[in-house]
Structures are given as structure tokens and as C-alpha cells.
Amino acid sequence: MSDNVAFELADRDAEPSGNEGLTEEDVIDYLERHPGLLLERPELLDRLELPGPPAPAASLHHWQLRRWRSQANRHRQALDRLHQVAEENAVADRLLHDFCQVLLATGDRSRETLERLIGETFEVDASRVVRLGDLGQASAKQLAGWLDNPVPHCGRIADAVRDELFGQALAQTGSAALIAVSAGGSDRITHVVALGRHAPDGFNPAQGTHFLDQIGELAAAFLPAPEA
Incomplete structure (x- = not known):
């Protein structure tokens, strides 16, 4: 669109009118x-709806065009979602x-330091790093099945586990991520990194665990090896 045409359209929009918006x-x-508008802005044709032939006649071209436009819209939406995921992954990588x-x-490689650094770096409302051997009997029993196949757990956790890991820092309606850690190159699980969010779906089973796995690997390298 030429500058004169754009200016004229903007000027007409600015004129006071008894009706709201364009009629x-x-x-x-x-x-x-401006009969040449569509020549200057051909992308507008992609959104125009042209009438089909009167019923009961059918136009193959008309229906093909509709299907192609629908497919193009779905592809555009899929690309938008991919772009959003890519942006979120870039933030997580950073x-x-x-x-x-x-x-x-950091010189101090204690569990308390790791808890603090996790809370300062990531968007969590609570973080705990607990030695597996320090867990109470009730919590250890609840986590036994998960520890047999310790993929990071996301979602709600049992009340006994939540109370022991987070205490008053995480309400019953909150959600958590649990990461099993083998500190210092140990061949067994030594710690549990627990992350909590107040939102019920802050951590949920539908989300991926790739970045949680990486947090676990960094935690394992940071924590000292357990004493024999």
C-alpha cells in the first residue's frame, strides 16, 4: 500500500463518526x-471468503481451496506452537x-547450598535436597515403587511425602517434581531433589522431564560422594 493510501485510510479512521468502527x-x-488495493496487498486474498455456486451445484475448485486454506491454517498453528516451545526451551537452556x-x-557443596541455588535460579516456590537415608519410614515406603524406576516424577505427591519434604512450605493443593540423584558418581540413589510449586498444575504428568533430568545430573555432580 502506498504512503498516500495508508495516510488517507488512517485519516478517515480518525474522523469522528456516530458509529463505532468501520461500517x-x-x-x-x-x-x-482504491481498486488496486488487492494488487498492492495480495496477502489479503488468503483471508477472503468467496461465495460458491448455488445449491445443489458443487465446485471442485471451491472445495479444494477451502481444504487447502484449512490445512494452511493448521500448519500455521502448528508452527506457532513449535516456535513457542523453541522459545521456552531457549529460556530453560539459559x-x-x-x-x-x-x-x-561455589565452594560449599552442601545440600543446603544446593537447595538455595535451585530456589534462586528456577521458578519454584520450595526446594529441598534430602538424603535418601534420612527419609522417614512412611515416606520411604511411598517412594519405593518410584525409586525402582526413578524417572522424574511430576504432579501431586502423597501427603506424608509432601509434609516430610516441604513441611509448611507447600500446601496440600500444590504440585511437586521429584528427582532421584546419585551423588558423586555413586552407583546407587543417594538423594532426592524435590521442587514444589503452589499451583496445582505447576508440575504435572503431561510435561516433559528433559530439563529435570539435567538438573538431577548437575546436582549429582555437585554433591559430594557419600561416605562408605
Whole structure:
């Protein structure tokens, strides 16, 4: 669209009118005065709906065009979702990089320090790093099945486990992520990293666990090996 046409359209929009927004007559009037608009802005044709033949006649071209447009819209939406995921992954990668740098610069490799650094780096409302041997009998029993196949757990956790890991820091309606850690290259699970969010779906079973796995690997490298 030329600058003159754009300026004229903007100027007409700015004129006071008794009706809110453009009317159908305004659009028709504008198109009559600018018959070359679609030549200057051919992308507008992608969104125009043209009438088909009167029933009961059917137009193959008309229906093909409708299907192609519908497919194009679905592909555009899928690309938008992929772009969103890519942006979220880029943010997560940046956070993991920052977390790794902070861990490398820290001399105190205690569980308390790891808890603090996790809370300062990631968007969580509570974080705990617990030695597996320090868990009470009730919690250990609840987690026994998960520890047999310790893929990071996301979602709700049993009340006994939540109370022992988080205490008052996480309400009953909150959600958690549990990560099994083998500290210092140990061949057995030594710690559980627990992350909590107040939102019920802050951690949920539908989300991926790739970045939680990486947090677990960094935690395993940070924590000292257990004493024999």
C-alpha cells in the first residue's frame, strides 16, 4: 500500500463518526476509490471468503481451496506452537547454563547450598535436597515403587511425602517434581531433589522431564560422594 493510501485510510479512521468502527459502506467506499488495493496487498486474498455456486451445484475448485486454506491454517498453528516451545526451551537452556556456572563457582557443596541455588535460579516456590537415608519410614515406603524406576516424577505427591519434604512450605493443593540423584558418581540413589510449586498444575504428568533430568545430573555432580 502506498504512503498516500495508508495516510488517507488512517485519516478517515480518525474522523469522528456516530458509529463505532468501520461500517460495511465505509469498506465498500474505500475499495471503490482504491481498486488496486488487492494488487498492492495480495496477502489479503488468503483471508477472503468467496461465495460458491448455488445449491445443489458443487465446485471442485471451491472445495479444494477451502481444504487447502484449512490445512494452511493448521500448519500455521502448528508452527506457532513449535516456535513457542523453541522459545521456552531457549529460556530453560539459559537457566541451566546459569545454574551450571553458579555451581562451578561455589565452594560449599552442601545440600543446603544446593537447595538455595535451585530456589534462586528456577521458578519454584520450595526446594529441598534430602538424603535418601534420612527419609522417614512412611515416606520411604511411598517412594519405593518410584525409586525402582526413578524417572522424574511430576504432579501431586502423597501427603506424608509432601509434609516430610516441604513441611509448611507447600500446601496440600500444590504440585511437586521429584528427582532421584546419585551423588558423586555413586552407583546407587543417594538423594532426592524435590521442587514444589503452589499451583496445582505447576508440575504435572503431561510435561516433559528433559530439563529435570539435567538438573538431577548437575546436582549429582555437585554433591559430594557419600561416605562408605
